[in-house]
Amino acid sequence: MSNEEEYQELSKFDQIIDKFWLWVFKIAAFTFFIWWVFWWDHSSIWSNKVIAYPLICSKEYIGDDCPGLESIYYPINYRISKERAEVVFMTTPSTSPITLPKCSIFDKENWKCPRGDGFTSVHFVNGIPQSPNSKVRYVSQWKYRFIELGDLFN
Numbered sequence: 001m002s003n004e005e006e007y008q009e010l011s012k013f014d015q016i017i018d019k020f021w022l023w024v025f026k027i028a029a030f031t032f033f034i035w036w037v038f039w040w041d042h043s044s045i046w047s048n049k050v051i052a053y054p055l056i057c058s059k060e061y062i063g064d065d066c067p068g069l070e071s072i073y074y075p076i077n078y079r080i081s082k083e084r085a086e087v088v089f090m091t092t093p094s095t096s097p098i099t100l101p102k103c104s105i106f107d108k109e110n111w112k113c114p115r116g117d118g119f120t121s122v123h124f125v126n127g128i129p130q131s132p133n134s135k136v137r138y139v140s141q142w143k144y145r146f147i148e149l150g151d152l153f154n
Contacts, residue, residue: 050108052076052129053144060134072148073136076129080108087113087122 053075058068074091081087082105090097100113100122112123123130129138139147 048080048082048108050078050080050124050127051141052078052138053141054129054131055137055139055144055147057135057137061137064137066137070147072144075144078124080105080111082107087111089122 054073055066055070056073057066057070059066076089076091078087078089080103085101085103085105087100087103087105088097089100100115103111103113105111109124109127112121114121131138
């Protein structure tokens with residue numbers, strides 16, 4: 001007896017229950033997908049939080065291509081305070097946030113903070129971190145998560 005014949009033999013009630021659980025699964029999968037895309041470790045359009053997703057190349061990038069070994073680095077979380085003209089940032093495994101004072105802030109996607117420790121300034125233009133380091137490149141959350149997923153299987 002084939003699967004189709006077995007399904008035909010099920011009562012109408014059993015067929016409805018099967019379809020119900022199939023739809024429950026589809027709705028749960030869709031809900032998880034929406035949560036992952038919009039809320040899981042992601043910058044919200046309603047908050048003052050911005051997350052940068054860096055990739056590091058063992059050699060210098062040539063455009064967007066890494067001729068060496070490319071790896072992900074921890075996402076960098078920035079909290080922007082326009083009222084205090086400061087930005088607080090930390091990487092995921094870090095225990096203490098670092099405050100950058102005396103920042104020029106237009107909005108959460110366009111700001112610049114001088115670094116007092118001899119490093120270059122930290123700044124965003126149109127939501128994209130600007131890096132003078134030719135071994136660091138910032139990507140979207142989608143690309144970062146895709147590379148992170150690939151790293152799990154290597």
